[in-house]
Amino acid sequence: NAGVTQTPKFQVLKTGQSMTLQCAQDMNHNSMYWYRQDPGMGLRLIYYSASEGTTDKGEVPNGYNVSRLNKREFSLRLESAAPSQTSVYFCASSEGRRGGETQYFGPGTRLLVL
């Protein structure tokens, strides 16, 4: 099992450019998540998908959109990148059981917006 995989590993964008971050999991998990990690701030939830076919906003959704393509894949799109979106982005997945469960994280995508 590869677990959670993310592409690309690194990306440099100019302000206003768009891009899509890809995430896939092979653990047959129901729930998937996108976080961003900034220095000294821990991880903050951008969007999540509790199950296939549903997506909802997290703590910091502005400037992002998501697509739950199927059970395995959950993508994050930046339509018009801004320097404030320079960050490390992590995708995670979990079984989706109620009442406390572990989320498993991918290796991250490092994004620099100039």
Place this chain on the structure above:
Amino acid sequence: GENVGLHLPTLSVQEGDNSIINCAYSNSASDYFIWYKQESGKGPQFIIDIRSNMDKRQGQRVTVLLNKTVKHLSLQIAATQPGDSAVYFCAENMFSGGYNKLIFGAGTRLAVHP
């Protein structure tokens, strides 16, 4: 990522010593707690978890203690090794709004010296 932990508290220990990393959580309704380890350039990796109906759980070389009275969580690492050097995050879980919401602490950097 490379910039994770720029302003994090740091715990420095000698190889072979025991390490204790502390965390204060915020919500009395949290029902599940997780410790993650994050090495430079990688995603958070699950170490150990504990449910709110327990006060202690042991793994291999690691022990988590939960004090719900003061909302405090600790991670003890026995016989600390250079490979334990990383940033450690605690996370509290609440089932809210139809999904398992993980709230991460800011993290503590563990530096192990030979």
